[in-house]
Amino acid sequence: PLLRSFLANEMYSDKGRIKGSGDICNMAESTVVKGILKAEKDAGAVVVVTNEVFSDICCDDESRKYLKALGYANRRLCEKADGAAEVVCGIPVWLKG
Secondary structure (H helix, E strand, C coil): CEHHHHHHHHHECCCCCECCCCCHHHHHHHHHHHHHHHHHHHHCCCCCECCCCCCCCCCCHHHHHHHHHHHHHHHHHHHHCCCEEEEECCEEEEEEC
């Protein structure tokens, strides 16, 4: 799955506002991370595509919350993954595995 789309679908309402007022890292853990780990268990293997977090400047509070949740999900999934790579100019740089 494309992690940023999965997270955005879970995090934002149809009106473009963040759903609820709870901790976004808990939301990312309970919906996105657990959902992807369940899919991996059911399928045997999953490839997750995401984007780099915090390389751009952002000033909007909702954008910061989204990036915080995405960074959290990236970190948690990388902890569980057999392998992880950052692709720089089309060249994979293996971080794990």
